[in-house]
Amino acid sequence: MTNTDESRLDQAVGRAVRAERLLADELLAEAFASLEHAYTAAWRSTTIDDASGREKLFLAINVVGKVRDHLTAAVTNGRLAKAELKELAQTAERRKRFGIL
Template sequence: MSDEIALQKATARAARAQRLLEDELLAEAFTSLESSYTSAWRATTIDDVSGREKLFLAINIVGKVRDHLTTVVNNGKLAAKELKDLAETAERKKRFGILT
């Protein structure tokens, strides 16, 4: 039963993450941040190694947040498939009178 609860939580998280990824405002924020960080990174002087490294990290963090949300969505899809398989297995056992 706890597996089913964990799978249901994963599918609920996936739905929330999908809504976030589809949200125009969040997509705009990701694009805007990446663009401004990239512009600032390109405008650094040759001796501003520390500044470039910080901006490089900032650009990558924006991508990692997006990747994390995508991973949550994909894990939720797998969880939904597992829930479906569990339900089908339970239905078959019920239909054929198999008790566990």
């Protein structure tokens, strides 16, 4: 594996840490919940002939979920990258120990 690959993995690990912090942040969680609640309430109160309004609110609700999903994916990718970096370090240590270069 090249240094560029390891750098990419390190970046993914760093992004995961930041994404985890964001997902654990009470203010951000409150913002997601508040937006979803407000959009859902507005969507439910639309009139029968306001299809365009419902569609826009439906999209808004989904965007909130997609932002959360994006952060969750960053956490997952970072965990995978961390495991891959650990495996690389263990492989390098075994090669060093047994004189395989």
